[in-house]
Amino acid sequence: MSTLLLSDLHLPPQPSALRDSFIAFLDGPARSASVVYILGDLFEYWIGDDVGLDVYAAEIAGLASLTASGVPVRVQRGNRDFLLGPTFERASGARLLADPSVVDIDGERWLLTHGDAFCTDDVGYQKWRRFSRNRAVQAIFARLPRRWRERIAGGVRGSSREAKTGKSAQIMDVNDAAVARGLHKAQTLHLIHGHTHRPAEHKVASGGIAGERIVLADWRDDRREYLEINGGVRRRINLV
């Protein structure tokens, strides 16, 4: 039995080949998995369960069918879909997974996270992250009409795009010391994350720790990838 991990699909609200691929994944390879982990940014944006369940009805139905067949699905919130909530859980049968979390995969303890919390060099982003994760801020946002929420989310995406053009690649990557701290705190040497859109396998050597860091691939037209771990053997599988 295999463990499947994926992240950063950024499924758009409009019809798209990416969305078709995800449905095909849920109906195909995921069916024989022992568990599926989605490490954030499954959706391009999620402005609340009320709207999300409507916009992404096909994906919710696909997840519900998979989980009803007995395959557990665990979903972490990314920086695009951090408003995923309990109504999403009920409708999809997927369970939200705290970020970060340590899980056992084939007898090894893996730290799973979206990854944005480790990008500590990006001070501006971390400020936004703290603000947007504030419960009071989220409660106010949730009460706004759909139109307003969509407009605000569009504005946030726009200013994020603008900010990124002025930031170096290094600032937007994970900070090695933050990774080392995270591994130390979790008491493990194995980390899987997404978010940076830089799929790779890194050795982690910081603060006296020798570990490994696997970065999952984001989805695009020519690359729709998931990571399979089976008997400790890792394979990246491209659905395209």
Ligand SMILES: [Mn+2]
């Ligand atoms: Mn992200």
